[in-house]
Amino acid sequence: MKLATFVSVAGGIFAVYGHGGDHEDILQKAESTEQYAARHMASEHHIDSFDSASFFQLHDLNRNGFWEREEIEAIYGVHHVYSQKKSKDEEAHQQKADHIVNTILSLMDVNKDGKISLEEFEKAGLDSLPNFNSLGAEGHHYDVESEFFLHHEEIYHATPESQTDDSYTHPEDIEHFAEHEAIEAEEERRERVYQGIREEGEAPSPSHNTSEENVEIPPAVNPDHPHDDQAAFNAQPVKPKIERVVPSEKLDPSVRFAGAREEGEQKPDWGQGPEGYRRPKSPADKMRRNVPYKYKFRRSWGDF
Template sequence: MSVARILLLGLIAGVVRGHGGHDQAPDDKEWDAKSYAEQHMHREHHIDSFDLASFFKLHDLNGDGYWDKAEIEAVYGVHHEYSKAKTPDEQEQQAKADKIVDAVLKRMDTNGNGLIDKAEFEAAGWEGLPSFKSLGADGHHYDVESEFFLHHEEVFHSTPETQTDDAYVHPEDIEHFEQHEKIELEEENKERAYQGLPPFKNLREAEAAREKEIADAKAEASRVPGRFARQQPPERQDPKIKFKDAGAEAENKPEWGEGDEAYMRPKTPAEKLRKNVPYKVCSLVLLGVKPDISQYKFRRNWGDF
């Protein structure tokens, strides 16, 4: 989605926010009256039929038969990105985690060992896990992309008519696109840092630079002639072209048998017009035998050759 599109959606989102959030499906509100465990299984796992034992086993992450502090925090998604976004700093985040764990242990940990076993969990029943929605602990388990799909995309954009650009105007949509834009900008600036270039301030600046680069490349390509223009081979050239400068070049060369080229086989038109060059090269030379003067024949009479 283009930067301009995201900015437009941002303006529309201001109107949408005035009508309330969209973090919950309209037909899902009946679950608000149920226990946290039931809400969690329905919204996070899409499971409506389960018992306390299966809930406990599902969230016993290491399978040792106990819930420890980390597993209690996981049940509430305390350290998920969505939860941390609602806490100002690390200190507040840790205080929130401690508050949740202490409250759960107080309700269930009857032997005071800092752990919860299945028997303690079942004894506490459905109300054993209180809700901490006010703290932003919504029980999210999955990565941000999966959570967005599970709790928003799947609910509000599951049909073709709700998947058009005009439909993605909820606050969650805007936040999601802004996050993608942030990630894309970070990747772009990593490449620029590697190239020793200054970072872009936003994606709009990056797109403008990319468009300029493409335009410059096209302009350069239109100015530069083709590198691989096919040239006519010497044997197919018009004699007027082929031998145009041969005479002048031959006059500047030493006689045949002298200079660096000495008795080497003449190849170019200029070499063949050198003074004293034999009329014809014998077959030994044509077969690659090193030439010497005895291997050339000279026309002495009109009947020779």
């Protein structure tokens, strides 16, 4: 009775994050409690064939032969940023984590030692893993960029026809690219500060407001004319020449993209290597194999 009440209340506290289309609705309705392990392995790990032992070992993160609290939380992606977004506050998030861990322990921890062994898990079986999607614990393991690719890009933008400018109109697309715009805007702001370039409408810093009476005129040194030292010194201080760095996007394409193809061919394919599914930033990154069309042709989210 208490468990049912908690789930009912928690379902109202934690907002459900989904695509908003028919795909997620159908998936939620079709998936039973017994199917969580299979869906998790397929969607998060791209593994369709497995048994209890392989599932256990894959999620035994410290390889000590037991599932402890942190590993149970990881199975359900409790502390992933997506799950955190669906928690009202830190207290509610901790309650969610405690509820999930305690539920799993109550189902599988036979000897009540606060952890689960392989034998205990095999005795309970894969079908004993509950589904906590209603709490926002959907089992995500990877960074936001990779999760967006796995659970949205691969499903809704897997073909060239679905990667046009007009295709990226889903709520997830808007939110995802808005976050990229915010990151890029902050990077540009820091670059301007580093180069000492003021933004349009921005007042100059106090350090640049120097009055004429505070400007010291340096004396003439080694005058060319032998009698120049007897004349009034009228020279003005030489202002340092400011060299502006031309932004990369304004460079001639032949300069900007020179060598990009060769450099891109030396990099791992899209989704592989240390860069993984991260958004391409340089021309060479965009020339990697299997990079989605949107990264090759889309200029800015504001252009849509």
